[in-house]
Amino acid sequence: MRKLSYYISLSIDGFIAGPDDEVDFFPGSDEYMAWMVADYGDALPSHGRMQLGIADAPLTRFDTIVMGRRTYDPALQLGITSPYSHLRQYVVSGSLEQTDAAVTMIADDPVEAVRALKAEDSPLDIYLAGGGRLAGQLLDEIDELVIKRYPVVAGDGLPAFGPDFSPTVFALDAVRSFEGGNVVEWYSRTPYAA
Helix, strand or coil, X not given: XXXXXXXXXXXXXXXXXXXXXXXXXXXXXXXXXXXXXXXXXXXXXHHHHHHCCCCCCXXXXXXXXXXXXXXXXXXXXXXXXXXXXXXXXXXXXXXXXXXXXXXXXXXXXXXHHHHHXXXXXXXXXXXXXXXXXXXXXCHHHCCEEEEEECCCCCCCCEECCCCCCCCCCCEEEEEEECCCCCEEEEEECCXXXX
16 A cells, blocks of 8 residues: 655744745755755656756656645646646545646545545555645545755744644654755654654
């Protein structure tokens, strides 16, 4: 069975975006950006992969993306209906109409849909791009957290999980620090045994 990996940017105080979906306040060093491209290039939008010259690079980590409506909306506002054309794309929305044949809408039960995706026979995993409300709904299905922590306090914004109180234990597997203060933390579903 393949993993659902929540690969997400996070401020020091736990926000994935500002109150109006801002993400331009997340700083990153050249070293950090090079790491993201080399190790998690699959998670970059297709236009970003094209600009970086890796549009045709083979997929190494993910072959599927699941995202909520608010995560999908910025691309739609730019007229991009298939923002991750190099991946199989799923958007969870109860109100959005079909926008592109390459994007599958999940209108009903995202948990059931993700379970079906996880049961598929594939060597690559599923990228959960957000948002926080969807991550909260799928919390019991998340196998791995890859938290890209940025050295900034947002003060307010969209939490990484929400809105329900649901304490869930993950085990810290690794931490990597970068110049400029960026830190990446990897957690697995396996709870810590004291």
